Amino acid sequence: MSAPDVPEVEYDSVDKYFGETHVLKDVSLSVEDGEVVVVVGPSGSGKSTLLRCTNRLEEIQGGEIRIEGESITDPDVDVNSLRQHIGMVFQSFNLFPHKTAVENVALGPQVVKGFEESEATKWATAMLDRVGLSDQADSYPNQLSGGQQQRVAIARALAMDPSVMLFDEVTSALDPELVGEVLEVMRNLAEEGMTMLVVTHEMGFAREVGDRVVLMSEGRIVESGPPADFFAHPETERARQFLARVH
Numbered sequence: 001m002s003a004p005d006v007p008e009v010e011y012d013s014v015d016k017y018f019g020e021t022h023v024l025k026d027v028s029l030s031v032e033d034g035e036v037v038v039v040v041g042p043s044g045s046g047k048s049t050l051l052r053c054t055n056r057l058e059e060i061q062g063g064e065i066r067i068e069g070e071s072i073t074d075p076d077v078d079v080n081s082l083r084q085h086i087g088m089v090f091q092s093f094n095l096f097p098h099k100t101a102v103e104n105v106a107l108g109p110q111v112v113k114g115f116e117e118s119e120a121t122k123w124a125t126a127m128l129d130r131v132g133l134s135d136q137a138d139s140y141p142n143q144l145s146g147g148q149q150q151r152v153a154i155a156r157a158l159a160m161d162p163s164v165m166l167f168d169e170v171t172s173a174l175d176p177e178l179v180g181e182v183l184e185v186m187r188n189l190a191e192e193g194m195t196m197l198v199v200t201h202e203m204g205f206a207r208e209v210g211d212r213v214v215l216m217s218e219g220r221i222v223e224s225g226p227p228a229d230f231f232a233h234p235e236t237e238r239a240r241q242f243l244a245r246v247h
């Protein structure tokens, strides 16, 4: 846990280019310990890139990103150890099809943390319990619904005992009736005090679970505020346009 006055995640004037294309423009954002920040915005505005830079799946060209006060964008940072602190869940769950749910979750602790198999299995079972799937521990991915598979993917990320969780449109590929169970798991994590950065189109989740909503447009943060203000009294024309489209 970080000291109370150090943000868990800090983006400090971050610039990111893909070739000539400037995709993150002077992005500054602090996420406090235990805070849930929901990032919204149109497609192509840089939301995924922002998350991907946070665990060095992408490199930045300007500014700095800090986790618990320590720069992670320094060239000599140990990327593998960094990624243990940051859980990431994507739209596609990418579970190993020939491993059971509990084996999928146990793999990281075994390979990366050096847990013995029995210890890893016990830990993985506890993680499946956190996402409400302890009864499906021995099921293979193709025996699970999309919502259940995504919950296993969340358990897999939790198994590394991260200090922050990044969620990138984790319900976008799911059938509508399966979205709720995944959002419920995320809501529970938020209530447990997990620090979360959540990219989503689910405005109900943003409103009810978010401590803060951040709107991105064309690589910039154009508005940021508590959900009650963001949804009821957007300050910028961009935010008004965005809300008119999603409501």
Ligand code: ADP
Pocket (backbone or CB within 6 Å): 018, 021, 023, 041, 042, 043, 044, 045, 046, 047, 048, 049, 050
């Ligand atoms: P969002 O998640 O908000 O839809 P992205 O972060 O995926 O936006 O993309 C932001 C911009 O960066 C877009 O213009 C996209 O085309 C571009 N982009 C994303 N990934 C790459 C890449 N690997 N190479 C080149 N351009 C990319």
Ligand code: MG
Pocket (backbone or CB within 6 Å): 047, 048, 049, 169
């Ligand atoms: Mg995206």
